[in-house]
Amino acid sequence: MKHTKQPEALLVLQDGTVYRGLALGKIGTAGGEICFNTGMTGYQEIYTDPSYYGQIVINTTSHIGNYGVLNNAEQESNGIKIRGMVCNFFSDIHSRYTADGSLQDYFERAGIVGIHGIDTRQLVRYIRSKGVMNCIISSEILDPAALLAKLQEVPDMAGLELSSIVSTQEAYESGDPEADLRVAVLDLGVKKSIISNFNNRGVFCKVFPARTPYSELAEWKPNGYFIANGPGDPAAMPYAVETVKQALDSDKPLFGICLGHQILSLASGISTYKMHNGHRGLNHPVKNLITGHCEVTSQNHGFAVSADEVQDHANVEVTHVNLNDKTIEGIRRKDKPAFSVQYHPESSPGPHDSHYLFDQFVDMMNE
Template identity: 70%
Template sequence: MNQKKEALLLLEDGTAYKGLALGKSGTTGGEICFNTGMTGYQEIYTDPSYYGQIIVNTNSHIGNYGVQLEDEEESGSVKIRGMVCNTFSQIYSRDTADFSLQEYFERANIVGISNVDTRHLVRHVREKGVMNAIISSEILDEVELMKELKKIPSMDGLELSSEVTTEEPYYMGDEATAKWRVAVMDYGIKKSILLNLTSRGCYCKVFPAKTPYEEVLEWKPDGFFISNGPGDPSAMEYAVENVTQMVETAKPLFGICLGHQLLALSSGITTYKMHHGHRGLNHPVKNLITGLCEITSQNHGFAVKPDEIESHPDIEVTHINLNDKTIEGIRRKDYPAFSVQYHPEASPGPHDSRYLFDEFIKLLSEAK
């Protein structure tokens, strides 16, 4: 693409930003949100939890280390709808990179915009809250572009996991040497989560999102894993029903991010859409059981209602966010089921929270 080609970013409140086109020429729209991570852009773009969203990368330079396909893909394809950044690098410094981020986006048909004042944009989103937006290198008239923007559905009430889930079940791990069989519900699973399970002796069968509970149970798993994913958890009645039945088997269950919200919903706790969510690699979380703090990787726009959890007789709050006191972890008192709102696999991000996989393994060992 000609990097001098103009592009326009338009937010649903009418705020507009002019810049230069990147990736594929075209028009794209979705909910705009920002990620404060200074590295790991490829992992972010392939995280299914970002499906339906335009990502604002707050780091000032994006693309400068290129793209490496073998090690840094969290799913089989780019999942974001579009990307916004300040400086977009056409060249890259890493010898092991397969090609540039520009070529990567062209292959994936991703439309983006650079040369945007991302500091101003992020402050605007933090003040006004997340909203839908549209990027175009074709339509540079704000009135015409707003007509297209109004066609984009709100993330509130939107079910998206069924659009990113695997079409067929598949396996990960070594069945011959594995100690435990874990049924993984794929609502938008990240590859690094599965690797954290298999490296600890789990043989995983990954099920499509809408697999009936009875079919999952036929595999005779030792435990259940409820994955991350995109969209509004309250629109996923099929998943809430499945998780409810899985908890009641009294087999160990571990949920991450969307899985955390689904465990809460299955326990009668409601969720809500956050003002602008948590997305980045530096969110401080306190473990209320140990008293220790951890720096976490996060990506979520929905959360569970704290007042309902704190008054629930069978739920214990295990983790809280030290920035805004939102609930970051819960566990059932009556069943071996627990969840966290953040991403302990942390790809990208710090590895402070990987002990949670060990806690799941401990539950599997005790149950066996």
């Protein structure tokens, strides 16, 4: 295939730092919070993860696009959720014979703007030092000052409620209706692979919109409640916190992942905070304090729960800690059949070390 000449593009950070590279995807302009993912594969799953809504993702692995895309099998939602993408080398050809098409065409159809041909190692080191910030990418405006001015229109992630935007707008069911176990899923931005993990264990799920009141979840008569992952600031979601408080009062098993972990913490009286840099990738080490085993985990979060408040809470105990920075990766209630983890046990992409958590939840519902 002949490589076509690509137009220039600019990446401008909130502090005025400018990177020059080449355009990928749609010719246009896009702004959002910049973050980096250290995974070496699974880019399509990353781009379609609702938790990335409103963000521009740096892929730290050197080559992106070389295995193309699969339109359904590797999508975690109904489409791309990132605002833009940054990488070192972008391949406009792909070699996987089963692929449905190229990443370039996939981005163009979705209207995603990106930039490549920059030193992503240097960029990531810079962001790790300075902390998370907003940025803007453009392949149509090549004036840094004009882009910096336009960047002021992009809202800060702190204080943003985004789950109701990415959540399903109508409740739907998944799995075998004749199954013995039923789980009510509060969709804050759930990934398809999470639902698949429940269905594969013989669990029938009903997925409810983010702002569904607890009474509607309970009316379905589930055996347990699942609080999903999703984007935005958990402190801006009092509606979900109230739903989880009422679910806890039912004394039915409850399981939360990522944002769901943060919402369970808030419902338990534990505050959350925005991290200097989040955890995003497939290679984050976590220790299970109950078993003593260590897990390599898949992660995607920019907020965390207060370690001091967890330690001081009479009815909450820490079950998992991050071995890189000692942040809280899992909790469980001592007085309720409820637990949560900050990372993604379903992986997709990532290692399968933590699949046991779905089994643990199923066992709790069977007891």
